[in-house]
Amino acid sequence: MFFCINGRFVRQSKAMVSVLDRGFLYADGFYDTLRIYDGGIFKLPLHLSRIEATAKALEIRLPCSLKKIGELLLETVKRNKLGEARVRITVTRAEKKPTFVITCEALKKSGKPKMLSACTMRFQRIQPEFKTLGGLAVLLPALREAKKRGCDEMIGLDQNGFVREAATSNVFVVRQDTLFTPKSGMLPGLTRSLVVQAAQKLGLEVDVKDFKISVLCSADEIFLTNRVREIIPIVRLNGNKVGKGTLGPVTGRLMEEYREYVEQEVEDAILDSLATARESGKKSKYLSHDDVWK
Numbered sequence: 001m002f003f004c005i006n007g008r009f010v011r012q013s014k015a016m017v018s019v020l021d022r023g024f025l026y027a028d029g030f031y032d033t034l035r036i037y038d039g040g041i042f043k044l045p046l047h048l049s050r051i052e053a054t055a056k057a058l059e060i061r062l063p064c065s066l067k068k069i070g071e072l073l074l075e076t077v078k079r080n081k082l083g084e085a086r087v088r089i090t091v092t093r094a095e096k097k098p099t100f101v102i103t104c105e106a107l108k109k110s111g112k113p114k115m116l117s118a119c120t121m122r123f124q125r126i127q128p129e130f131k132t133l134g135g136l137a138v139l140l141p142a143l144r145e146a147k148k149r150g151c152d153e154m155i156g157l158d159q160n161g162f163v164r165e166a167a168t169s170n171v172f173v174v175r176q177d178t179l180f181t182p183k184s185g186m187l188p189g190l191t192r193s194l195v196v197q198a199a200q201k202l203g204l205e206v207d208v209k210d211f212k213i214s215v216l217c218s219a220d221e222i223f224l225t226n227r228v229r230e231i232i233p234i235v236r237l238n239g240n241k242v243g244k245g246t247l248g249p250v251t252g253r254l255m256e257e258y259r260e261y262v263e264q265e266v267e268d269a270i271l272d273s274l275a276t277a278r279e280s281g282k283k284s285k286y287l288s289h290d291d292v293w294k
């Protein structure tokens with residue numbers, strides 16, 4: 001694989017950052033994860049907006065324009081001939097220019113959905129509305145704890161028992177034909193907002209509000225959402241069945257709707273990527289370092 005380090009594409013084995021980098025020393029930075037379908041970046045503009053908003057909130061100056069970041073992301077997909085993949089952008093604070101890294105990983109085409117189990121635990125990130133590197137210090141131990149308890153996922157509760165977020169995903173509950181998802185204290189995930197739209201399109205009642213663990217425990221269905229894994233059905237919670245302990249009808253319909261949406265968007269994303277690549281590729285096959293890193 002070729003990774004992008006501060007605007008330069010290098011082989012994975014040569015991709016390195018300084019040991020004095022503040023991300024390495026203090027987890028002082030943020031990241032974003034994008035999903036690639038059939039060689040197209042899904043909803044690139046939304047990710048660029050989130051990157052911009054996060055950098056602004058954390059007062060980290062981006063090293064180049066958002067347009068250039070978009071071009072580098074497209075270039076990463078192109079150089080690595082990615083079909084189904086995840087691409088991660090990491091930005092850390094630095095004295096002069098931030099360290100800016102793009103890494104990627106090929107994924108298998110999503111097959112049959114897995115029915116997963118989850119348990120609940122008290123955990124809460126500082127600045128939960130952003131994907132901070134520091135936040136991972138809370139999320140990853142929560143996930144490890146889930147595995148120790150024989151579960152796949154961990155759902156986080158705050159100190160007052162309100163459901164906030166799962167480790168790396170948003171939480172949805174279906175109860176008596178209404179879809180609930182927490183309103184605050186979590187990352188407003190991009191998949192979450194698409195799922196809310198999909199649910200509204202299907203005529204479901206959607207209630208975006210904070211709720212306690214009692215709602216979670218009396219759910220007919222529970223699912224989690226994130227960009228890479230889309231909609232993740234949770235069929236066991238703290239060792240008990242959720243509903244019938246199988247894929248619920250609402251979750252199933254939303255999964256289908258989301259898939260259809262992705263397929264439709266993929267076509268557009270491929271066309272967009274091709275247009276951008278064609279435009280920037282007029283001068284050379286690949287973008288040069290100077291082109292993207294002024």
Ligand SMILES: Cc1ncc(COP(=O)(O)O)c(C=O)c1O
Pocket residue numbers: 033131139165166167168169170186187188189190191192225226227228
């Ligand atoms: C803590 C947390 N919540 C929610 C999400 C889902 O966000 P998105 O749908 O934008 O991937 C993520 C994604 O990594 C996450 O880390």
